[in-house]
Amino acid sequence: MPMNRPATTALAAALCLLTAACGGSFDDDKTSTKTTEAAASKTGYPVTLDNCGQSETFKTEPSRVVVMNGASVAEVSTLLALGLQDKIVANQQTYGMSEVSGRAAAIKALPTGDIKLNEAYDIPREAMLGLRPDLVLSVTTYGFDQKNGFATREQLKQVGANSYVSPQGCDDDPSKMTVADSYQLLRDMGKIFNVSDRAEKLIAASEKNIAAVSEKVKGEKPPKVMVIFSNMSMGSNDFSSVLAKGIVNDILAKAGGANAFENAAKTTFADLSKEKVAATDVDALVVISYNDPNPAAYAKKLLKEFPQWPAAKNNTYVTLSDSMYLGPSNDLAVQKIAKRLHPEAF
Known part of the structure; x- marks a missing residue:
């Protein structure tokens, strides 16, 4: 890993990583509420997440996802584990190897967006907006900080893109992170992409495996x-x-x-x-x-x-x-x- 300050900051943030609580999205009008609830029951949308104190509402399943580097592999691996690789239009995450057979090769095969990265080895603002994303994933808030040359969450919202910061990434402090945060990331992606059943199966299998070892x-x-x-x-x-x-x-x-x-x-x-x-x-x-x-x-x-x-x-x-x-x-x-x-x- 390059040892300049931005990369170091990104890695420390990435080892890392914000617990997102979920709530429903409802219209104040009773008739509209019933209609929304009926539609949501059939499509799974809209979905609203409270992420780093910011409300993110997904009206449909994201189809142009950009995964920022942040010296993380959590976000892209989670998407792959959920079978969502076809939703990714640009990925900057890679560790070169993985304990999961075939994952490193699968990550390497993903599109990168042919982006010229900035000094933090990540996607600068103009290049990000040019990708026309509808969802941008970052391991911490660092990836949405304007002073670092990145598109802010507000700027992304203005062009119709949702954004998401991973568990424990709100304050850029991964020191309190646990395995439960990995499950939270799976659950959040499951809700955003309407594949909660897949997420829960992965979580249940992981919990079972860990419990057996711990015993x-x-x-x-x-x-x-x-x-x-x-x-x-x-x-x-x-x-x-x-x-x-x-x-x-x-x-x-x-x-x-x-x-x-x-x-x-x-x-x-x-x-x-x-x-x-x-x-x-x-x-x-x-x-x-x-x-x-x-x-x-x-x-x-x-x-x-x-x-x-x-x-x-x-x-x-x-x-x-x-x-x-x-x-x-x-x-x-x-x-x-x-x-x-x-x-x-x-």
Whole structure:
């Protein structure tokens, strides 16, 4: 990942990500209300979401969707999981790999809109408006900030486009994110595209998979796990891409583990010195790849650098990508981590 400020801001925001509450849309006139309710019962529309304090009403199913980068893959993966790839006219999200078979290739095959991206590696305002979207998805409000050169939500509304900010993206603070936010994103997209049945089936399957894994590791002592991005620096130190807070902690807990650096920072990332890392007992290592073709090599390098870690002595590491983020495949991360932390339980 490029290490300039906009990309760093986008990634921190993307690991991330706003709980949207839903309500009905009704006309004040009783006759009109009955007509609207009857139409909605047949078509599923209109649908109104309260998103970041902004009301978004969808009169029909979106058919020209633009997915902004934001160093996220949650939004495009959610659309693909729901079978909505044909609705996307421009996608800027990619992590280069995925725990879901075929997903990385499916994302790569999506149209990009042939856009010249700005310094934040995302779609500038004029290019966005030229795409004639009817829905724009952004992982955080950063993607709709005018000072960043993006089209605002109001400007999009003026040209007939709805907009949506993903769970925990309203305040650009992913530190409180949990797996439940991934389910919220699925539910919201299900409502917007009138495929709630598909969304609920995916959620139910994920919940069932996670519950089965958690039951197997119940009562086991949670190993201390370091979660770090592969070959990437987010700050002044070599260990500034260590995750302290956010959805990764919920995933670890469900897998029977605990974040070794959870208390090292109040924010999503902990900017750690080598001395701090060396002095911490790390029982297992989770390396997250962002377009790194060989995260295992990075994991082995770290284990060699810190031979005093229990993780190094036992060669205990896991490499993951999109399943560790907001998105539809968190259950895969839970399963893979649990099997490495507690192999005797499987």
